[in-house]
Amino acid sequence: MGRLPMPFCEGHGEHGGASLDHKTFSCWQCGEGASPPKLVKQILGCSWAEAYRTVEQYSQLDTDRLFTQVPISERKSLVELPPLSAPLVGPGGGYIKSRGLDPGVLEAEYGVKEIGVLGDYRLRLIIPVYVDNTLVTFTTRRYVENSEPKYKAQPPEKAIIPIKHCLYNIDTVKDQAIIVEGPVDVWKLGIGSVALFGTSSTVEQQEMLVNRGVKRVFIMLDPGTEKPAEKLYFSLISLIREIKIVRLEGLDPGGMTQEEAINLKLQLL
Known part of the structure; x- marks a missing residue:
């Protein structure tokens, strides 16, 4: 589709192309390729999270490959962990120790928290998910054996980037x-x-x-x-x-x- 300037290439001229079928960009001179978010990130100098939001807002591509179909105006600009998230000093911390891990290290390096017996995420570890040092969503893991699913993620419509896109x-x-x-x-x-x-x-x-x-x-x-x-x-x-x-x-x-x-x-x- 046409000839385009390619921001990844040090050469001059319009030697880039776009495939609408594969939703990719590529340079015929240096061979560099890019997805729509990568191209937006390079041109705007923004974070990955902002690049994905920009693609969703302006692209006419089939953006359900990039995000669930939630209007950008309704998507949260910030993700917050569940309100009852607490330090790993209770049974959640005990579970982590039983796996041969240090709760203090996990809390400091990964931001892991735990929730007790109340709330939608009760009896679970809270596991933040970051992209470009931005909290984009979270998942949880139960730390007791019960009938609930082992993992329970934040609903995709509340995330900046859904869990399976991370x-x-x-x-x-x-x-x-x-x-x-x-x-x-x-x-x-x-x-x-x-x-x-x-x-x-x-x-x-x-x-x-x-x-x-x-x-x-x-x-x-x-x-x-x-x-x-x-x-x-x-x-x-x-x-x-x-x-x-x-x-x-x-x-x-x-x-x-x-x-x-x-x-x-x-x-x-």
């Missing part, structure tokens, strides 16, 4: 990343690991990796999830230079000791 811990990623399923896995592996909030990945999560300039990826999902891991592999293979599926035998990253998880990360990176 990668947990993405702000710590540079040119390589370890992809895991959930926040507990990230807490064990630390910097450079990101969570999908489940076994499946979305286009938006994949774009977030590509837009960060990630060149090397290790897919480390829980045992028994070979098909989702392979699906993610083939989705990324043409976009990221080096991808490897790490198959764990009988133990997921969240079930490892902190020492085991860090040693595994050092072997990979």
